[in-house]
Amino acid sequence: MPTVLDVAKRAGVAPITVSRVINNSGYISLATRERVEAAVKELGYVPNTIARGLRSKRTHTLALVVTDITNPYFTSMARGVEDVAGECNYTVIYCNTDESEAKEEKYANMLAQRQVDGVLLVPSCGNENTIKFLRSNDIDVVVLDRHISGVETDIVCTDSKNAANYLIKLLIGLGHKRIAIITGQKEVSTSVDRVTGYQQALAEAGLSDNELVFYGAFNEQSGYELTKQVMMHSPKPTAIFGANNFIAIGIIKALRDLNIDVPADVSVVGFDDLPEYMFIKPFLTVAKQPAYEMGRLAADLLLKRISGELSEEYQEIVLPIEIIERESSAPNKNG
Amino acid sequence: MPTVLDVAKRAGVAPITVSRVINNSGYISLATRERVEAAVKELGYVPNTIARGLRSKRTHTLALVVTDITNPYFTSMARGVEDVAGECNYTVIYCNTDESEAKEEKYANMLAQRQVDGVLLVPSCGNENTIKFLRSNDIDVVVLDRHISGVETDIVCTDSKNAANYLIKLLIGLGHKRIAIITGQKEVSTSVDRVTGYQQALAEAGLSDNELVFYGAFNEQSGYELTKQVMMHSPKPTAIFGANNFIAIGIIKALRDLNIDVPADVSVVGFDDLPEYMFIKPFLTVAKQPAYEMGRLAADLLLKRISGELSEEYQEIVLPIEIIERESSAPNKNG
DNA sequence: CAAAAATGTGGTAACGTTACCAGAACGGCG
DNA sequence: CGCCGTTCTGGTAACGTTACCACATTTTTG
Numbered sequence: 230m231p232t233v234l235d236v237a238k239r240a241g242v243a244p245i246t247v248s249r250v251i252n253n254s255g256y257i258s259l260a261t262r263e264r265v266e267a268a269v270k271e272l273g274y275v276p277n278t279i280a281r282g283l284r285s286k287r288t289h290t291l292a293l294v295v296t297d298i299t300n301p302y303f304t305s306m307a308r309g310v311e312d313v314a315g316e317c318n319y320t321v322i323y324c325n326t327d328e329s330e331a332k333e334e335k336y337a338n339m340l341a342q343r344q345v346d347g348v349l350l351v352p353s354c355g356n357e358n359t360i361k362f363l364r365s366n367d368i369d370v371v372v373l374d375r376h377i378s379g380v381e382t383d384i385v386c387t388d389s390k391n392a393a394n395y396l397i398k399l400l401i402g403l404g405h406k407r408i409a410i411i412t413g414q415k416e417v418s419t420s421v422d423r424v425t426g427y428q429q430a431l432a433e434a435g436l437s438d439n440e441l442v443f444y445g446a447f448n449e450q451s452g453y454e455l456t457k458q459v460m461m462h463s464p465k466p467t468a469i470f471g472a473n474n475f476i477a478i479g480i481i482k483a484l485r486d487l488n489i490d491v492p493a494d495v496s497v498v499g500f501d502d503l504p505e506y507m508f509i510k511p512f513l514t515v516a517k518q519p520a521y522e523m524g525r526l527a528a529d530l531l532l533k534r535i536s537g538e539l540s541e542e543y544q545e546i547v548l549p550i551e552i553i554e555r556e557s558s559a560p561n562k563n564g
Numbered sequence: 565m566p567t568v569l570d571v572a573k574r575a576g577v578a579p580i581t582v583s584r585v586i587n588n589s590g591y592i593s594l595a596t597r598e599r600v601e602a603a604v605k606e607l608g609y610v611p612n613t614i615a616r617g618l619r620s621k622r623t624h625t626l627a628l629v630v631t632d633i634t635n636p637y638f639t640s641m642a643r644g645v646e647d648v649a650g651e652c653n654y655t656v657i658y659c660n661t662d663e664s665e666a667k668e669e670k671y672a673n674m675l676a677q678r679q680v681d682g683v684l685l686v687p688s689c690g691n692e693n694t695i696k697f698l699r700s701n702d703i704d705v706v707v708l709d710r711h712i713s714g715v716e717t718d719i720v721c722t723d724s725k726n727a728a729n730y731l732i733k734l735l736i737g738l739g740h741k742r743i744a745i746i747t748g749q750k751e752v753s754t755s756v757d758r759v760t761g762y763q764q765a766l767a768e769a770g771l772s773d774n775e776l777v778f779y780g781a782f783n784e785q786s787g788y789e790l791t792k793q794v795m796m797h798s799p800k801p802t803a804i805f806g807a808n809n810f811i812a813i814g815i816i817k818a819l820r821d822l823n824i825d826v827p828a829d830v831s832v833v834g835f836d837d838l839p840e841y842m843f844i845k846p847f848l849t850v851a852k853q854p855a856y857e858m859g860r861l862a863a864d865l866l867l868k869r870i871s872g873e874l875s876e877e878y879q880e881i882v883l884p885i886e887i888i889e890r891e892s893s894a895p896n897k898n899g
Numbered sequence: 900c901a902a903a904a905a906t907g908t909g910g911t912a913a914c915g916t917t918a919c920c921a922g923a924a925c926g927g928c929g
Numbered sequence: 930c931g932c933c934g935t936t937c938t939g940g941t942a943a944c945g946t947t948a949c950c951a952c953a954t955t956t957t958t959g
Contacts (some may be wrong), residue, residue, distance in 0.1 A: 230701070230702065232944095232945055232946085233945065233946065234945080242909085243908065243909045243910075244908075244909090244945090244947090245908080245909065245910085245947070245948095246907090246908065248945095248947060251907090252947085253908090254895055254947095255907080255908090256905080256906045256907050256908085256909090257906095257907070258906085258907060258908090261907080261908085271920090273700070274657050275673070275676045275677055275701060276620075276945090276946080277675055277677065277679060277944090277945055277946070278677045278678045278679065279617045279618045279623060279678070279679050279944090279945080279946090280944070280945035280946040280947085280948095281617050281945080281946055281947075282614045282914095282946090283614045283618050283913095283914050283915065283916085283944090283945080283947095284913075284945080284946045284947045284948075285914085285946075285947060286914080297634060298638050298639060298642065298643060298646075299636070299640065299643055299839070301636070303631060303635065304639055305633050306631060307633065307658075307943095308634055308660070309658060311633075311658070312901075318674075320657055320674065320678065321657070321658070322655055322656070322657060323642075323646070323656070323658060325643070325646065329915095339655065341610045342610055342611055342612065343613045343614070343655065344612060344613065344614050365608070366565070366686060368566065368619070373932080394823075411690045417946070428794075432941070433690055444907050449956080501958095504634070506784050506810060509719070566957065567916085568911060568913095568915065568916065568917095568923095569913055569915080577939085578917095578938065578939045578940075579915090579917090579939090580917070580918095580939065581938060581939075582925080583916070583936090584917095584937095584938090587917085590936095590937080590938090591935085591936045591937050591938085592936095592937070592938090593936080593937060593938090596937080596938085607954075611915090611916080612914090612915055612916070613916070614914090614916090615915035615916040615917085615944090616915080616916055616917075617916090617944095618914090618916070618917095618943095618945085619915080619917045619918075619944050620915045620916080620917060620918085620944085621944080647919080664951085682905080775948050811948075878934080
């Protein structure tokens, strides 16, 4: 493994000069630059990012902390982050918290040890400890997807409340009066926001008495089980709002197992679209968040924050949500 | 940011002693250990992985190079890798080559700079350059999914040829005689292997004259377009084999747009299952590769290779493929 | 034409950790 | 009692790079 020193000797210059050529910094005459570049090639020299990081205090590494990378919503987000990072010669480390606060803490610790330059965080809970810890280790943080209380921060998210509101109004417009919502953990902001949007829509339509809110987890199983509970209610709801993609799938499967037709008997709407290629035939009416774009913008904001080219003030970027009406929502024919 | 030195001072010991406590190496009396641990806590000391890596020549970092992380096949694989790596306190960097040799090369260079301890590589092409380059930089490599020529290496894969063979025999058993295969790039081993399995099955059944092989790319668009070509053939095939999940989806969509019913008019079989949760109703007959398990085993093998606890000989691990028969393959009723 | 600014190069030290070598204190053994 | 092995601790240097300062040379400016 040749080092700057070897290259320097070969090119007949000082190590620092080699460094300057590689980093394109400072003044270098064309002649020496060429000599150095030739030496680099001849020796197959590869600069050592580790040593560089130690000295310069910049590791050119970001981390993306999500709950589960196998959720296509986060996979797209990850790809967005990766693409922007790659363009700027940054590397990304991915971490899966599985919605566990303990895992989040463990990862935060690991990332501090690794001296990453910045972290893109989808908080596993409403807790501000992780952010404070990272900041105390000189690591910039941009929050994604979910709000966090108790601390100011840069954040990239969508307007869950409004989108939920819109979806419910859509259902109300189709004649539905008994609409249930199945959502995730009470501790997660998106979960709460979607419920709030739901409640507001009902209130505006004078249907507040019909609230049917079910908290659970953001996964298929929870959606499945809660649907069975929901359908025990009397009178039965005529529409269900699943607060993320997995919940929506759980709902559809449960209804199928209960021999309830969608949308003839019950309409279903969801949040977070599944990738188009996944469905032979798109079917579910959803509020689609621009996951890839969110990843891109968040990475962009983080990189700017790291380079210090931003004012002190924290930024909040709210992206629009697209409502896609498909077959799963239909006029109410069941009272 | 406190360092070992600060901790050492506080605990009244030498820096090296702090290092020993943190790494659980060498002899330490209980008293000093406790003193050091207390100092670590009081100062909020976090060891610096960068400095550690520079000195010890081990970064505790792996890289997973795949073609596209948004393909659920690779996402599962990634999760398998991540889980094993995490257990051993290794961190994983993900890289997407998008099947481009240039990108693969760029990433290899980056990974060498970062001094990763090992790389899990899904080769974007049959080229051995990347492996040779990484090895010349003291980086261990385990190849995943696809064979590579021109160089011996550890590899974890499945028996594509046999699985393809089996799928085609299944179709032949259902009475199909004109079976087309739509596959990926000619340069990719899995692409070729699946064609070989296809050809052998036809040969064994005395149907060699009916070969219908279409090379393209491993994505939906290619599957879609080639399907339209395939169906121009006369006489039309009665079954199509899509050599990966995206191609299969492209096929299904194309047939739908052509008003051709699956499986009444044409049977379809695929490779690489989509995650169960994606489908309300599983439908496609597939050869399912154990992606998560492949990731786990490959990471395991790589870590062993890194720790030097393996003999010199390269290992080839071939995992079984599961054939899942579903509705998209049915008896031939179209001659 | 002197002074100031731009250009080009190098020396030294430092980033934070651990490898390597050394040595002290202690107990057990012949 | 002297020797050896075990247990515990420390000093020094090195990993490969770049920050910082210094200086020489050339070009620009008033």
